[in-house]
Amino acid sequence: MQFIEMQAKARAVRAKYTELESARYGRSWTPEETMLGFLGDVGDLAKLVQGKAGVRPRDDLDAALAHELADCLWSVIVLADTYDVDLESAFDDTMRALSEHLDGSREAP
Template identity: 55%
Template sequence: MDLDRLKHQAIRIHGLYDELNRRERGRVWTRSEFMLGFMGDVGDLAKLVMAEEGARANPGGRAALEHELADCLWSVLILAHLHNVDLEHAFDRTMAGLDKKISARLAHEAPAT
């Protein structure tokens, strides 16, 4: 997965949404409104994951789950863009920190016998 390619694609689609919203509503979403939209997508994703596990009906099937995961990834990419976050650098730094923290805990905890 080429994060840079995905980021550019996401930004292009975000620009199209901005243009559409300007035409239809005379304004674009604020960063806060965009975050609220993302929260709605996460809620939709939660329902689809439950459906994938058999806990809910899923009339959209697997395609709906794939679509919502892609929507959520798009939102994360755009939120990073809107807040000037180098997502690749932040991800690498966060994963390195988690690796170190988890590995240290595993090294200090004796396995149960």
């Protein structure tokens, strides 16, 4: 799947959440509430990573880990949309800069 397709799917799910939130609360979540939801997902992800280390085992660990990683990615895509960040370009630029930095750090004593 191409990144643009992932963005389209994330936007479609966000639109469905907007409808649900509007029906339940009379408004959509704010960006701050979306971020707090993301933090909750990161906490859930941390517990699953502990599970992979044997600290919090569960029967469906691999499926739960995949699900939570996808939830976190969805939140990042939604937050990028909220703040008009071209995530694909930002990722490419950041990975290039990190790679150059790491290449340079190998040359230093």
